[in-house]
Amino acid sequence: MSKPTPISGFPEWTPPQRMIEQYVLGRIRDTFELYGFAPLETRAVEPLDQLLRKGETSKEVYVLRRLQEDPGGPAGDDALGLHFDLTVPFARYVLENAGKLQFPFRRYQIQKVWRGERPQEGRYREFVQADIDIVDRDTLPAHYEAEMPLVIGDALRALPIPPVRIQVNNRKICEGFYRGVGLADPEAVLRAVDKLDKIGPEKVAALLAETAGASEAQAKACLALAEISAPDTSFADAVRALGVTDPLLDEGLDELVRVVETAAAHSPGLCVADLRIARGLDYYTGTVYETQLLGYERFGSVCSGGRYDNLASAGTTRFPGVGISIGVTRLLGLLFGADALSVSRSVPTCVLVALPTEEQRPACNRIADALRRRGIACEVSPSAAKFGKQIRYAERRGIPYVWFPGADGNPDEVKDIRSGEQAVAEPEHWAPPADDLRPVVS
Amino acid sequence: MSKPTPISGFPEWTPPQRMIEQYVLGRIRDTFELYGFAPLETRAVEPLDQLLRKGETSKEVYVLRRLQEDPGGPAGDDALGLHFDLTVPFARYVLENAGKLQFPFRRYQIQKVWRGERPQEGRYREFVQADIDIVDRDTLPAHYEAEMPLVIGDALRALPIPPVRIQVNNRKICEGFYRGVGLADPEAVLRAVDKLDKIGPEKVAALLAETAGASEAQAKACLALAEISAPDTSFADAVRALGVTDPLLDEGLDELVRVVETAAAHSPGLCVADLRIARGLDYYTGTVYETQLLGYERFGSVCSGGRYDNLASAGTTRFPGVGISIGVTRLLGLLFGADALSVSRSVPTCVLVALPTEEQRPACNRIADALRRRGIACEVSPSAAKFGKQIRYAERRGIPYVWFPGADGNPDEVKDIRSGEQAVAEPEHWAPPADDLRPVVS
Incomplete structure (x- = not known):
């Protein structure tokens, strides 16, 4: 065509x-x-x-x-x-x-x-x-x-x-x-x-x-x-x-x-x-x-x-x-x-749940589900590529946070990819600052 | 036509x-x-x-x-x-x-x-x-x-x-x-x-x-x-x-x-x-x-x-x-x-501001304005008819509250026209129960 x-x-x-x-x-x-x-x-x-x-x-x-x-x-x-x-x-x-x-x-x-x-x-x-x-x-x-x-x-x-x-x-x-x-x-x-x-x-x-x-x-x-x-x-x-x-x-x-x-x-x-x-x-x-x-x-x-x-x-x-x-x-x-209006990101997504291996997709889906139930928009990563590539997926869309599921008994962590700050987090309790929850129009 | x-x-x-x-x-x-x-x-x-x-x-x-x-x-x-x-x-x-x-x-x-x-x-x-x-x-x-x-x-x-x-x-x-x-x-x-x-x-x-x-x-x-x-x-x-x-x-x-x-x-x-x-x-x-x-x-x-x-x-x-x-x-x-869906009222309006006389419309507009600034949907009555007629205006639309501006130094009062309860209220402070704020779909 x-x-x-x-x-x-x-x-x-x-x-x-x-x-x-x-x-x-x-x-x-x-x-x-x-x-x-x-x-x-x-x-x-x-x-x-x-x-x-x-x-x-x-x-x-x-x-x-x-x-x-x-x-x-x-x-x-x-x-x-x-x-x-x-x-x-x-x-x-x-x-x-x-x-x-x-x-x-x-x-x-x-x-x-x-x-x-x-x-x-x-x-x-x-x-x-x-x-x-x-x-x-x-x-x-x-x-x-x-x-x-x-x-x-x-x-x-x-x-x-x-x-x-x-x-x-x-x-x-x-x-x-x-x-x-x-x-x-x-x-x-x-x-x-x-x-x-x-x-x-x-x-x-x-x-x-x-x-x-x-x-x-x-x-x-x-x-x-x-x-x-x-x-x-x-x-x-x-x-x-x-x-x-x-x-x-x-x-x-x-x-x-x-x-x-x-x-x-x-x-x-x-x-x-x-x-x-x-x-x-x-x-x-x-x-x-x-x-x-x-x-x-x-x-x-x-x-x-x-x-x-x-x-x-x-x-x-x-x-x-x-x-x-x-x-x-x-x-x-x-x-x-006149370029007089802008929005803080190009997708509604607030959190990208990173995918360590394709086998962990069901576990990552559960994390996403827990976040969504609390009103936090998220996606699970399209593929289990290297984390650097997964972070770039988020960056290109302006998604502010990437969630890393814990492995071997370690807790999950969430990273603000703008500041680089990373902290331990639970999907049932973590929440982003109010300004990051939804895209902001200005 | x-x-x-x-x-x-x-x-x-x-x-x-x-x-x-x-x-x-x-x-x-x-x-x-x-x-x-x-x-x-x-x-x-x-x-x-x-x-x-x-x-x-x-x-x-x-x-x-x-x-x-x-x-x-x-x-x-x-x-x-x-x-x-x-x-x-x-x-x-x-x-x-x-x-x-x-x-x-x-x-x-x-x-x-x-x-x-x-x-x-x-x-x-x-x-x-x-x-x-x-x-x-x-x-x-x-x-x-x-x-x-x-x-x-x-x-x-x-x-x-x-x-x-x-x-x-x-x-x-x-x-x-x-x-x-x-x-x-x-x-x-x-x-x-x-x-x-x-x-x-x-x-x-x-x-x-x-x-x-x-x-x-x-x-x-x-x-x-x-x-x-x-x-x-x-x-x-x-x-x-x-x-x-x-x-x-x-x-x-x-x-x-x-x-x-x-x-x-x-x-x-x-x-x-x-x-x-x-x-x-x-x-x-x-x-x-x-x-x-x-x-x-x-x-x-x-x-x-x-x-x-x-x-x-x-x-x-x-x-x-x-x-x-x-x-x-x-x-x-x-x-x-199948009549399987209904909404609690037929207009967004939560409060009808009653109008004692047409001359008081500017004062009633100010009351409505104060309520709206706090997210409460309201209308000022279409005319200074008898209060009974104004209440019927609200009733026919399912508007739950009628606001009566105070006269001669008396405070304003607000009436729940479903229960008949009436109480003193200030437009800068009064709020309806959360269920009444907006029409509820069920």
């Missing part, structure tokens, strides 16, 4: 990197559970019509077919595609199981998603997302929008990564403000303002005139709003100083003030109100979130989300929600690329 | 079931790591030509295409399918990364796989497998074949499930024996004998005559071999009593004796030599494993694998291996169906 090559956009971590990823996912999960989110996993596939409800993402969907299926035959239940996020499957799950769920329903979901996009730095075709959402029936109190940054702040602070800044805005502020200045199509305005970072204020002004029918004064006002940014509630005064009034604008300001205040009480410096944050997806209706990893801003947001009111409804029952999603693969890809 | 319906073959667990699944996966992973297996995760997709190397599985593969792709265009890197097991991707990974890996390479891999099979009880189109494999370069010592049942025995014994029995055989015994009785096509014999449970000995004898050219005496000998089963090494005497000799047969008997002896020393009663076990896949060349959940035998094997010598090779370098795979979704599906 010729040597296989990687497939662009489908990253595969090495085992040590996977150890780091598991550590990161474990910490994220712990934080989500500390906030009472229950775990959920949905199937990887959704009916194509569900995935295509948002036209803008249609080009990214991977469609499935069974190899032996008649390609010209009826689609049947095989009109399936891989999910491209965890929000659409969650909305579907809520509708499907509404009768069995308790509302408000707090769930987290950590899974791979797939998008057929052109791969580039920080963009993958297969990647892991870690989502939390809170969904209620009919109405959802705004205080949940203030809770999201607390969870994300705690989750990301628990990781060995650079600090983050969560940028928040509220769609009601934008829509109310645009309405207040007399612009009738807030979505067109949002789409133009969303390009601010890419094309600059002058081109956005031109776009606003062209696509949203904005006058020069209106465009100027929209750009002035987008330039407001503050780490505290002073952003509200800055908005009011622009002299625009609208009831929806007021509602949005109150909600965003609460988000910023709640975050400041919990984690000073975590949240910044940044009124240029728009989020591409149409379905957001309240607070929106983006998250920058400090020092890695050019790679874009590593954690985004927002409030949505119209994602799921059945008859006259609506299920409004708010959610946020950590782009775990993007985060790890950035940090692996 | 009309109510969505489940998709046959794509199971979705409820959040409490997912809590059980996470517990089960966590215990399996812990055991794998205690044996020094390093984690690996491969991408969900493989090139179609890799997946189709074994013709027999071709009908099960899900093929991917991007929705906007030209269906008549060149296949390019989009001739991709979802993996149907974790062995084929692992073999490909080893070839791709052989230069970076340390051999023997011990890895575990816990992931979803997909097969476009017709769904039926215990068979899914999407399911989780938990695999371990040990791969070496050029040669792989047979003692690793004896290690597999130890790992699986420990992993499954750590779970709240019925006991298991691992049935072992060795392909060399079958092939050597068939050759010894003068049958030239051992694969045809294996395929016929593999049907023993389904069609019975008479039809197998007819099939042996038809497809393997067996005489009546030869067929009788093959059936006699298949009937041998023993929980100890007496199986080897029973085989020898059949009077057939062949060097490969002797090699296989020695290896299987070692597997059975090693397992008996570690876990008496765990392993049974059962010489009718064949395993469908062509690539096995030594020990093969199947595993019955006692009381659920009719559902088939929940954990299978074997030794393979020819799955991966690059030029003149071969990578022989041995592996075994726990069918986690099948196992859980059986046990969920």
Whole structure:
């Protein structure tokens, strides 16, 4: 067989990197559970019509077919595609199981998603997302929008990564403000303002005139709003100083003030109100979130989300929600690329039990068994090679200890192969220092 | 939107079931790591030509295409399918990364796989497998074949499930024996004998005559071999009593004796030599494993694998291996169906912090924060409803404790809503009994 090559956009971590990823996912999960989110996993596939409800993402969907299926035959239940996020499957799950769920329903979901996009730095075709959402029936109190940054702040602070800044805005502020200045199509305005970072204020002004029918004064006002940014509630005064009034604008300001205040009480410096944050997806209706990893801003947001009111409804029952999603693969890809994460060894093994002769393998298995029963990860040596070779087996993997079974009535000994220290030990009693028990991520 | 319906073959667990699944996966992973297996995760997709190397599985593969792709265009890197097991991707990974890996390479891999099979009880189109494999370069010592049942025995014994029995055989015994009785096509014999449970000995004898050219005496000998089963090494005497000799047969008997002896020393009663076990896949060349959940035998094997010598090779370098795979979704599906697994509550939350008035939410957030910092999962009540309603919120989810913030200088109190006991408590010091800290699976 010729040597296989990687497939662009489908990253595969090495085992040590996977150890780091598991550590990161474990910490994220712990934080989500500390906030009472229950775990959920949905199937990887959704009916194509569900995935295509948002036209803008249609080009990214991977469609499935069974190899032996008649390609010209009826689609049947095989009109399936891989999910491209965890929000659409969650909305579907809520509708499907509404009768069995308790509302408000707090769930987290950590899974791979797939998008057929052109791969580039920080963009993958297969990647892991870690989502939390809170969904209620009919109405959802705004205080949940203030809770999201607390969870994300705690989750990301628990990781060995650079600090983050969560940028928040509220769609009601934008829509109310645009309405207040007399612009009738807030979505067109949002789409133009969303390009601010890419094309600059002058081109956005031109776009606003062209696509949203904005006058020069209106465009100027929209750009002035987008330039407001503050780490505290002073952003509200800055908005009011622009002299625009609208009831929806007021509602949005109150909600965003609460988000910023709640975050400041919990984690000073975590949240910044940044009124240029728009989020591409149409379905957001309240607070929106983006998250920058400090020092890695050019790679874009590593954690985004927002409030949505119209994602799921059945008859006259609506299920409004708010959610946020950590782009775990993007985060790890950035940090692996910068060599910013490491693990103390490349295998879970703490002790290699050396093998004096192949005949002693059953006795060595018993030693390993005794250690494992006490939670100490170990392997028995692959062969009864010279001890020097067995020690090199451990060294190459970063295994810190080698265990030498005693012979002729002598006791067993265990050697720290980093320091060379060797001491008498019993498998029923010896334990490594806590730092050596498991690989340490830093 | 009309109510969505489940998709046959794509199971979705409820959040409490997912809590059980996470517990089960966590215990399996812990055991794998205690044996020094390093984690690996491969991408969900493989090139179609890799997946189709074994013709027999071709009908099960899900093929991917991007929705906007030209269906008549060149296949390019989009001739991709979802993996149907974790062995084929692992073999490909080893070839791709052989230069970076340390051999023997011990890895575990816990992931979803997909097969476009017709769904039926215990068979899914999407399911989780938990695999371990040990791969070496050029040669792989047979003692690793004896290690597999130890790992699986420990992993499954750590779970709240019925006991298991691992049935072992060795392909060399079958092939050597068939050759010894003068049958030239051992694969045809294996395929016929593999049907023993389904069609019975008479039809197998007819099939042996038809497809393997067996005489009546030869067929009788093959059936006699298949009937041998023993929980100890007496199986080897029973085989020898059949009077057939062949060097490969002797090699296989020695290896299987070692597997059975090693397992008996570690876990008496765990392993049974059962010489009718064949395993469908062509690539096995030594020990093969199947595993019955006692009381659920009719559902088939929940954990299978074997030794393979020819799955991966690059030029003149071969990578022989041995592996075994726990069918986690099948196992859980059986046990969920029999209501044999439960969890003590339906959310991770241990404490609901009651909310006297909405104005006190910041103070209640601080209480929750203090509890969380000490590892106690909690939520603040969704609204300042009457306390009776807030308690019902906790009751419906199985949350054991409700925390009442003190008013007018009175201290906080915490109530066990199962017993009704209520006591003064401080969020910086109070802790629940260990059994209540996290949901308990039983």
